Amino acid sequence: MRVMAQMAMVMNLDKCIGCHTCSVTCKQAWTNRSGVEYVWFNNVETRPGQGYPRRYEDQEKWKGGWTLNRRGRLALKGGGRIKKLFSIFSNPKMPAIADYYEPWTYDYENLTNAPLQEHTPVARPKSLLTGEDMKISWSANWDDNLGGSPDHGDKDVLLKGIADKVKFEFEQTFMFYLPRICEHCLNPSCAASCPSGAIYKRAEDGIVLVDQDRCRGWRMCVSGCPYKKIYFNHRTGKAEKCTFCFPRIEVGIPTVCSETCVGRLRYIGLMLYDADRVLDAASTEDEHGLYEAQRDVFLDPSDPAVIAAAEQAGIPRDWIEAAQRSPVYALINRFKVALPLHPEYRTMPMVWYIPPLSPVVDVVRDTGYDAEDKGNLFAAIEALRIPIDYLAQLFTAGDPAPVDLVLRRLAAMRSYMRDINLGRDPDESIPAAVGLTGQEMYDMYRLLALAKYDERYVIPPAHAEQAHSLEELATECSLDYDGGPGMGGSGPFGEQSGSPMPIAVENFHMLVDRQTSDTMVDSGNKELRVNLLNWDGKGRPEGLFPPRDERR
Amino acid sequence: MTGTLLFVVLPYVCLAIFVLGHVWRYRYDKFGWTTRSSQLYERRLLRIGSPMFHFGILLVALGHVGGLLIPESWTEAVGISEGAYHAVAFSLGTVAGICTLGGAAILIYRRRTVGPVFSATTVNDKIMYVLLIGVIVLGLGTTVLGNVTGHPHDYRLTVSPWFRSIFYFQPDRTLIEAAPIGFRLHVIAAWILFAFWPFSRLVHVFSAPLGYLTRPYIVYRSRDRQLGSRPVKPGWERVP
Incomplete structure (x- = not known):
């Protein structure tokens, strides 16, 4: 038994109202930069629907994830190492921008600059790729709330077998929302597909990350991930993905998507699992057995044998305790109401879902019972x-x-x-x-x-003895890097070349302090001094504006 | 004088820039070290052009290694006559060269006509294209012309020994000066390309992911080694 800890999430789909707050706040936090305009680390899909990118679940086309080869052993569906290297110059299975959508903005300037004319001036949509005028024809949630589904609802991959039975007439339809982030799989096929070895799984908390300094832009991860949750930054030429907000997780606060979720439908907690059994579980022959197989990989954190093994594996005591209180463990293994998304991809996903009862309840209520x-x-x-x-x-x-x-x-x-x-x-x-x-x-x-908050999110912080180098603990000067604060810009070799900036300048500890204190900001306290990034508009803290000239 | 400048000084200067430039770029700009693929924008033309160009130029590079580094005396010793060697080198080289040039033509056409690809093209890219295509055209042209006129030049007696002489620090410019003008122009252009290499996207050649063949599929990395994007400051390293 080799015990490892995994940060995992469960989403309760019954509570999702499809407001996209998670997507928007995630985008603001992580992908509001050029090169990733089309990228949504978190997106909310209406199901039935095509999803984002379009029809990403059609693995016969995209060849993402794992499959069992003729000998019954686990193999990448997109082909092994040799095949990957030979198709490196042009990845045949990579989605094009049209499969996501062409990002755009609007020519707002025209609203104020247009000369006097008979008709109201309009802000034309402009492509963010070419700067030319464009016709908007798709987006990350174009089929939101089944919009347009009489036309293209049947393109949902999952309807293959049951398409003729599903009605898209308004009165007879059913739908629900499916928020998606990276699954931070136990057996990530993106990492396995990366020729450079730049994608890795963190040994401590299982978060899957892309090492931006080692990524060489070979694009194999994009096609390797069956959930299509790795994106290619077309400006920097590097792969990017959901980070499970690791700078926040490290200091014990939930991801941005969870924090801002209006329905409070997300749960975050630790799962202990046996790393030695992952491969066996992922190789389960019967696809229907994969759900149970993955549940078997998880270890009971209250079992003394597991605790002893976990301690031997160097998992800190407070992490084991957090695993015992983990809401995710309770939902997956105690109450067994959470299910994995597409276990048949054999990546052992770690963001699970409680399927919605509401389509059923709605029908019963509508019939008057x-x-x-x-x-x-x-x-x-x-x-x-x-x-x-x-x-x-x-x-x-x-x-x-x-x-x-x-x-x-x-x-x-x-x-x-x-x-x-x-x-x-x-x-x-x-x-x-x-x-x-x-x-x-x-x-x-x-x-x-x-x-409540602390029951939904049981996140043991990373350890204090390692704290000086956590991304979000500025015990070193937080402005101590090339270019100084806010200096984005480009190096001589293209977008953002040169040494990377810290992911956020914002000190999340300051945010926690503010959330848990009930006083206004005290500018005398350096720890709490004004930071516009997390100033919430309350009051007028000293130091925000220069002192008034008393002589006047 | 000009000869010394072009065939002794230039190679050493360019080589120095090539080596030091790569070291410097790797230290300063790991984040910018990428293929800068434009496949996301367009994939139909790339599907044909890119493999054509890349496999072609890999063959060309292999041919150059053989032609420049292996002395004629060695191949003669194993019984390959100059005529036979030349026939093989010429036919394979021309096929590879045409493949490369054809692929490059498709890629450049794509770069110019596909809107997003064109607007993602930097000045750096344009310089790189001019240099790279210049070198390829000069090389292929010299080979083809030399053979069409019926007097193929045996570069393994002039260019190759001169090239090797640079590396054991006894540069002999008289050797290369005996070669036809086409060869001389080709090598001068090539040295300039090498000098520009570390500052262009061509650096991705050196990250050919051969390690993928042997490494385990899933990479685990401990959080402790370096947290976040900030390097560990001296004195703050973790005690093992």
């Missing part, structure tokens, strides 16, 4: 095969049984908690019907419905 009665809900789960088959395509390689169980548990929780909320005696037969005890069901309810 009691949508919190377990009998009605169970019957509906039984009857609504299409949403369930669809969810199974997403989360269990097409096996409806686990999805069925999850939805039953969620439905049972609704009925069970209604009795409690109405002051009736709880009906213990309800949790028993889905294999839980009343207490477990109540705990699950607490975690799904009430969990």
Whole structure:
């Protein structure tokens, strides 16, 4: 047993309202630079829908992820090492910009500069790639809320088998939102595809990162990732990806997408897993067995044997304790309501999802029946095969049984908690019907419905003895790098050549201090002095403006 | 005088710039060290042009290694006559050269006509294209013309010994001066290209990822070695 720790996330899709706040804040934090205009480390897709980039799930076309070769051994679907090196001059499977969308801005200047004329001047869309006028025809969420789905809804890859049964007529349709970030897989095929070895998995917390100094722009990771969550920065010529906001995670605060999530649907916590069993699990022959196989790789952090092995592997004690309190572990292995996204890609993804019960509830409610009665809900789960088959395509390689169980548990929780909320005696037969005890069901309810900030995000900070060199702890001068603060610009060899800047100048500890203190900023305190990046507009802190001239 | 300048001083200056330039660039600009691929913008033309050019120029490079570094006496010793050697070198070299030039033509056409690719082209790229294409055209032209006129020059008696003499620090310019004008122009252009090399995108040649063949698929790296983008300051290194 080789114990490793993995920072993981679970998203509760029932709570997602599709507001895109996570996408927007992520973009503001990470990809608001030139070269990555088209890049969304976090995007929210409406399902059924094509996703972003378009039809990324069609692995027969894109050849992402892993597959089993003829001998039953795990191999990259896009071809092995030799094939990769021979196709290095032109990656045949790489999506073009048209598969994402051509980024654009608007010619706003025309609104103020246009001469007097009969018609109102307009701000024309301009391509951010060429600067020319362009016709906007697609974007990262063009089919948001099933927009245009009568025209192209059938292009959803997952509808291949059930397309004729899914109706896109407004009255009969079902939909839900699927926020996606990098999966930070246990068996990342992007890293395996990288010829330069620039993509690595951090041994401490399992976050998958691209070493920007070692990336040579061979583009194999872009096609290697089945989730298409590695992006090519067309200005710097390097691959970029979701970083799980590691500078924030290192100081114990959640990712930007989680922090800003309006529905509070994201959970972050540690998972302990046995690194020696990952390859075996990923090689499971039956695709339907991959979900269970991955769950088996996870270790019970309360098991004394696991604790001993973890300590031997150098995992700090407080990390083990955090793993025991991990909401992610509870949702995946205790309550078994979270499922992995596309386990059939065999990358062992680590961002899991609680499938939405709402399509089922909506149908029951619309027909006028009691949508919190377990009998009605169970019957509906039984009857609504299409949403369930669809969810199974997403989360269990097409096996409806686990999805069925999850939805039953969620439905049972609704009925069970209604009795409690109405002051009736709880009906213990309800949790028993889905294999839980009343207490477990109540705990699950607490975690799904009430969990506060520190229960949703159990993030042990990186260790103090290593703290001087954490990205976001400025014990060294935070402006101590080439060019000084805010000096972006270009070196002589193209966009942002030369030594890289720290990812953010912002000191996240300052942010934590401000969030947890109830006083205004005190400019006398250097730790809390004004930083416009996280000034929230409250008050007029001293030092923000120069002193007024008293003589006047 | 001019001869010394062109065939003794220029090579050494260019070689020095080539070596030191790469060292300096690698230390200063690891982040800028990339292929700067434009495949994201356009892939249909690239699909044909890029492999054609790259495989062609790899063959050309291999041919140059053979022609310049292996003395004629060695190949004669293993029984390959000058005629046979020349026939093979000429036919393979011309095929590779035409492949390279054809690929380059497609790539340049693409660069000029595809909007996003054109607007991503820097001045540096343009200089690089002029130098690189210049060297290729001069080389291919000299080879083809020499053979068409029926008097192929045996460069392995002039250019090659001169090239090697540079590396054991006894440069003999008289050797190269005996070669036809085409060869002389080709080597001068090549030296200038080498001097420009470390400052262009051509540096990606030196990151050919051969290590991929032997390394394990998944790379694990400890967070401790260097956190974030800031190098560890002296005195702050982790105690093992």
